[in-house]
């Protein structure tokens with residue numbers, strides 16, 4: 064049954080991961096040219112945790128996020144949000160899931176140019192057919208340092224500010240999990256740090272669960288743990304990552320992929 068857990072009950076079962084995938088598989092195409100983008104991924108993300116997902120180009124990171132967000136249908140395995148198995152939900156159910164229980168932050172912000180900051184933040188809640196809580200929007204804009212820009216249009220803001228609006232928008236419904244795809248990829252290092260700090264605060268102060276795909280070892284060092292993907296499989300995990308340790312592990316993984324390709328050719 065396509066039942067969403069009401070936000071206030073989120074911690075009713077402290078043992079249910081905010082997001083979990085089991086034996087997750089996604090194959091593109093068929094026959095000899097088929098690509099196994101995900102090949103049996105098992106991961107669980109505890110409520111109130113922050114995880115970076117890293118891996119060489121083509122390792123399946125974006126496909127993982129798309130399956131977790133209900134944007135892509137897996138070829139196999141299950142996706143559970145707050146304990147509810149959403150794998151076989153209809154298009155309508157998955158649209159509701161994305162509006163109400165999953166926050167998404169994109170590399171390129173995805174703000175609508177003709178809407179003000181406040182209207183952009185409110186949009187997913189409006190699309191879900193609910194009246195946005197203006198006081199909560201004001202509080203979230205204050206939290207991301209944009210209390211005085213509620214009436215501004217996105218084009219008048221810097222990239223870092225636009226990403227902060229996108230974070231406020233993602234947090235508004237108090238989602239089960241906030242998924243971020245290269246959230247600092249389009250930002251200078253100072254704006255990137257502010258955005259990473261805000262995501263960290265969302266976890267530490269609001270109890271949010273954050274899963275972030277990144278290529279940047281510094282960004283990954285803001286997370287509690289890093290999961291490494293190689294060729295659509297989990298190839299390792301690092302707790303309490305430092306940027307240096309992550310960079311070392313990434314270089315090692317790139318070598319592994321290079322060696323595998325050399326053997327295959």
Ligand SMILES: Nc1ncnc2c1ncn2[C@@H]1O[C@H](COP(=O)(O)OP(=O)(O)OP(=O)(O)O)[C@@H](O)[C@H]1O
Pocket residue numbers: 091092098099100118119120121122123124125126127
């Ligand atoms: N729509 C698609 N059709 C065919 N193949 C696809 C499609 N989407 C992804 N792939 C393939 O699946 C594999 C995993 O892609 P994915 O984009 O998930 O990797 P990634 O780790 O996010 O890569 P990057 O770091 O370069 O963004 C790649 O081999 C890619 O070419």
